[in-house]
Amino acid sequence: MSNIIDNKTIHSVQGEKIVIQGAREHNLKNISVEIPRHKLVVISGLSGSGKSSLAFDTLFAEGQRRYMESLSSYARQFLGSMDKPDVDLIEGLSPAISIEQKTTHNNPRSTVGTVTEIYDYYRLLFARIGHAHCPNCGREIKEQSEDQIIDTILGWGEGTRLTILAPVIRGKKGEHQKIIEDAQKSGFVRARIDGLMVELDDTIKLDKQKKHTIEIVVDRIAIKDDSRKRLAESVEAALQAANGVVIVLRRVNDDSEKGYHEEEVFFSQKNACPDCGISVPELQPRLFSFNNPFGACPECTGIGEKMEWDAKKILPDDSLSFNEGALPFYNPDSEWNKSLFGAVAETGGFTLDTPLKDLSESQREFLWKGDDTKIMHWIYRKQSGEGFSEYKRPWIGIWADMKRRHNEAWGESQRVRMEERFMSVSECTCCHGKRLRPESLGVTVGGKNIIDLCALSVIESLDFIEKLELTETEKLISVQIIKEIKARLTFLKNVGLDYLTLERSAGTLSGGEAQRIRLATQIGSGLTGVMYILDEPSIGLHQRDNERLIDTLTYLRDLKNTVIVVEHDEQTLRTADWLVDIGPGAGVHGGNVIASGTPAQVMEVSESLTGQYLKGTLFMPIPKERRKGNGKFISIKGVREHNLKNVSVDIPLGTFTCITGVSGSGKSTLLSDVFYPVVSNTLMKTDYKAGEHDSIEGIENIDKVINIDQSPIGRTPRSNPVTYVGVFDSIRELYASLPDSKARGYKSGRFSFNVKGGRCENCQGAGTITIEMNFLPDVFIQCDVCHGHRFNQETLDVRYKGKNISDVLNMTIEEAADFFNAIPHISRKLETLKSVGLGYIQLGQSALTLSGGEAQRVKLATELARPSTGKTLYILDEPTTGLHFADVKVLMEVIQRLVDKGNSVVMIEHNLDVIAQADYIIDLGPDGGNKGGTIVDTGTPEEVAKRWQETGSYTGKFIEDTLKHGHREE
Missing domain, CATH: 3.40.50.300 (P-loop containing nucleotide triphosphate hydrolases)
Known part of the structure; x- marks a missing residue:
């Protein structure tokens, strides 16, 4: 009970x-x-x-x-x-x-539209009520049955005068005598040839060198109550004669001298343009999918972009000659390249010491595109000195030769190196980045094709769908589809994503x-x-x-x-x-x-x-005074990337600057897509692609730029924080320097679990063994040889202060900092990890188990451990992600320490407590997407808060309350 x-x-x-x-x-x-x-x-x-x-x-x-x-x-x-x-x-x-x-949507084929499944409903909408147009001339193409054509014509009303034409020839060269004779034999008496009405009895002579259009007049009729049978016979005859196509000239009354004009209406039993002869496939959802071969652009296979040779990378400086390295793709020290281009120069009438800018037009043409009619002759002496080879062949040109070498690359790594150094991603020239085949892009709803519709923001898409004008039949067909589209767009709006466009790549979110x-x-x-x-x-x-x-x-x-x-x-x-x-x-x-x-x-x-x-017992104090900076600036001018509207702004150096604004206002575009790539390319000699802008001035006022993002610090389970910051190398060298190690001849590699020698080979240094269990989850068991210690017994016998290398990896950073306090170059790096709030992490903890915020703080600690020049620019993108109030306080102490040393910090942030700590705010907006992209206000937090009602700064509105109720430093 x-x-x-x-x-x-x-x-x-x-x-x-x-x-x-x-x-x-x-x-x-x-x-x-x-x-x-x-x-x-x-x-x-x-x-x-x-x-x-x-x-x-x-x-x-x-x-x-x-x-x-x-x-x-x-x-x-x-x-x-x-x-x-x-x-x-x-x-x-x-x-x-x-x-x-x-x-997980790093696939370039994933977009906001596909992830939210709204694009699937768009595809269904366009397949069911879309209006097909010829991709060449733009003429609307309709697929109709014979009964539908007749019903449409009868719907024009009683008394309407019609001429039924069968377009037997559309824009083809020739005299077409047989076509005209066959029409006469079939009983037809008139035709419209090249727009003029003629009698077939007359002698008709056409210029065979010109294109002609011949349309046989099948019937002339006025619509009456009893004219359906005659009309049906005429339409059927025209459709048979013109292979499923008929043109109807409808007389429409007007105020002209004639009192009427003739309106040409085209009908087709199949989706084909009568002028261009281009067929449009049956409208199905797959026709609008760029992930399906049926709808994808044949050139870029639906990506919208292609990897193409970049002329600027192939010829970075045309004032140099070949021997001076003008063509980095071809190493001038290579004997093969020397002998080959020696023959090219000799055949083209120049030398390898001629600057490429001094070549004549014909010489440049020969160098880049080659010439099949000119046979080169050259001898290649092998570098080993053992013999030579003789060649006689035409020069195919640099473009074709690079393409050949790329195709014949001996390995994927060599091919990737070529692509990274000499190719760039560019818009597909066939679809112009729209991903779909021309026939798909020719289908419209409400005057827009499916990609044009995806280019609208969520809020604009909702407005478009609300105002969409449809026929009664189209409304009946699409009512459920449109209901689902509206609901999903509204949900995106309600979670603050109304600025996103459906075409945006999911990987950029x-x-x-x-x-x-x-x-x-x-x-x-x-x-x-x-x-x-x-x-x-x-x-x-x-x-x-x-x-x-x-x-x-x-x-x-x-x-x-x-x-x-x-x-x-x-x-x-x-x-x-x-x-x-x-x-x-x-x-x-x-x-x-x-x-x-x-x-x-x-x-x-x-x-x-x-x-x-x-x-409110604990809080983050607001600085008593704002730094003025060192008086120098980096000036960004004319940024037009994405939604930024020709933005120009000065970033004060020697300060902590926050870039703020609502989601989608352009913060990441300004900082990550334009500012950082340009500064890094200038100072660090990187090769990042920078967004559209006029100029960035004042870069000479800093000596290096560090981007501290939240990407993982390692891609394998063997990566860990101490290997990333470089302290594990010092620990291994310490163990290799111990008397026991020297006596046994151990080097630092002996204490690595990534290479053979000192690690346990049974588990290959992992400490665990994975047993696959088919449909059950994999089982991880402790290695029965090393018992999870990762190293073999001989390695574990070497101890420092009673601890072996495995014991050290199992220590927390906090414990290890105390353990190695007598060794400055080790303890200093461990103390920096502690200072950013990571004292609880184990030294050997897998990098894959770290959160984005933890990974970012490991990178921050790595930079802190390096000697500061006082002229470094640090860039951070929302570093407070995943951080508690107390963690944010610790992080901000580190950030302020960096700036106190004379460095500059530029950070994108939404956290009001962090923004209140800034010396300078750059506020973008006022809204997201097309309604953003301008500088709303700049200045100290107090200045931005004071002006928010006149500037419309949402950041200023919220920071005003934070400053009012916050606690100032004493």
């Missing part, structure tokens, strides 16, 4: 809460917590405290695993399986949907944008009773748009879903129904539930850093 009562109790709890007991995944310390269902729940805590371990690696992983376990083993072998998370019990789980930041796209897709599904887990959806979102995002999250909650969000945004934290704060620190110092309750309850927990920041 008691068991029955217990079960009822459990079921009642399951209906209200998700109960987690004994969670130990990653750094979680056997935690137990209850989360209310059908609420907006925010999990907060320091970066690395265990938030994602609880949300994704425990809750989501178990929800997915249970779903997969319900499937048959046959189905599971195709879907894959998931490991059971390290947790004792989870009750009250719903089906789980994870919406993470990670963007930020993590936050990609996540909000997936969020919009989920809203469209209308599911209830689901557990949604999101990873910082506010990333990349301006405060102005945050409320719309929060409204979206609460909408999902109100549909009776459980919405669990890993988030640091203050506004989201305050809006949450329930907060779970993980900590107190990061890594080994985290993994505990510090507080769980409503935001008000969490604020009363003194141990909760999140609660204390929300309460």
Whole structure:
């Protein structure tokens, strides 16, 4: 009896809460917590405290695993399986949907339209109600049955006078006597030849060197009640004579001298242009897919771009001669190139010491394009000195020779090197970047083809669809399609993405944008009773748009879903129904539930850093004074890339400058697509492609530029933070210098788990062995030879202060900094990692397990460890991504330290606490997409806040409140 009562109790709890007991995944310390269902729940805590371990690696992983376990083993072998998370019990789980930041759409074929599936509905819309046009002349082409043609003509009304023509010849050279004679034999008496009406009885002589159009007059008729039979016979005769095509001249009354004019109407039983003879395939959705050979441009296969030889890279300086290296593709020190081009020069009438700019027009033509009529003769003496070879052949030209060498490259790496050095991506000359074949681009709805429609922003697309004028039949066909398109576009608008265009490549989206796209897709599904887990959806979102995002999250909650969000945004934290704060620190110092309750309850927990920041007990102080800089500037002039509207701005050096603005206003375009590539190409001799601009002046005022982004610091599990910052080399050299190592002859390579020698060969230095289990998840077991230590026993015997190399890799950075405190060049680099808040990370931790924010701080620490010249420019793009209030405070202390040394920092940021720390703000906008791209205001935070009502700066509006209620430095 008691068991029955217990079960009822459990079921009642399951209906209200998700109960987690004994969670130990990653750094979680056997935690137990209850989360209310059908609420907006925010999990907060320091970066690395265990938030994602609880949300994704425990809750989501178990929800997915249970779903997969319900499937048959046959189905599971195709879907894959998931490991059971390290947790004792989870009750009250719903089906789980994870919406993470990670963007996997690096495929150039993925666009916003394809990812959101709106493009699929566009394709269906164009296939069902699209109007086909000839891709050559633009004439509209309609495919109609004989009955449809007759019904259309009869619909013109009684009394309408018609001439039925059969266009038997359209724009072809010749005398066409047989065509005319056959028409006479068939009983026809008139024809329209080259626009003039003639009697077939007359002698007709056509110039066979000119193109002619012959249209046989089948009938002349006035529409009456009883004329359908005659009209049908005439139309049928015309269609048979002209191979499915008929032209009807309709007399329309007007105010001219004649009192009427004739209107020409073209009908066709097949999609073909009568003038050009070009056939348009049947309108199907696949005709509008650039990922399908049926619709893709045949030249670029639907990419819109092609890799082409770049003349500027092939001939960077025409004032040089061949011997001086004018053609970097051809090494002038190569004996083969010397002998070959010696013959080319001799045949062309110049020398290898002639500057290429001094060549005559004919010599240049010969050099680049060759000449089949001129036979060259040359002797190639082998570099080994053993004999020679004699050649007699024409010169095919540099262009053809480079193409041949590229095609015949002995390996992929050599081919890629050629492409990187001498080729550039350029717009496809066939489709002009529109990806589709000409026949597809000739189909329109509302006067736009499908790619023109995709070029509109979300908000413009909604306006276009709303105002679309359709016939009654088209409305009936498209009502459901248009309803779905409107709904999806509205969802994108509601999550703050109304500035995106559907043609935009998915690979250019930020993590936050990609996540909000997936969020919009989920809203469209209308599911209830689901557990949604999101990873910082506010990333990349301006405060102005945050409320719309929060409204979206609460909408999902109100549909009776459980919405669990890993988030640091203050506004989201305050809006949450329930907060779970993980900590107190990061890594080994985290993994505990510090507080769980409503935001008000969490604020009363003194141990909760999140609660204390929300309460205002802890805060990031606002600088007392703003730096004026060193008086020098970098001036950017006339930037016109993407949506930037001829923007010009000065960036003060020796300051911390924030570039702000709503999403899509042009911040990344200005900084990452134009400013950084130009400065890097000038100072660092890189070869980045820079966006369209007039000039950038003042670069001589800095000596180097460092771009610290959030890309991974390594692509393999063997990469780790200490190898990236270069400290592991010093540690290995230390171990190689120990007496035991010297006695055994060990070099530093002995202490690397990436090369043979010192590592365990059973697991090849991984520490674990992977066992494939077919449809079950792969099993990772500890290596039974080295027991997870990665190295062989002889290597592990070498110890420093009682610790071997494996023990060192298992230390946290904080522990290692103390352990190596007597060795300055090691401890200094470890201390810099500590200073950016990464003391909790293990030295040997895989780089693939680091978050974007952690990877960015590893890069920042690497730069901090290098000697500063005081003239370095640091560029950062939203470095606060994934950072808690306390982490942001630590990061800003590091940033301010860099600027205090005389360096310059330019950062894109939305975090108001960080913007309030800046010396100078450059605010773009006022909105996103086409409504953005201008400089709204510049100045100190106080100046921008003071002027926001006259400038319309959204940043100024929100920063005013932050400055008013913030705490100033004393």
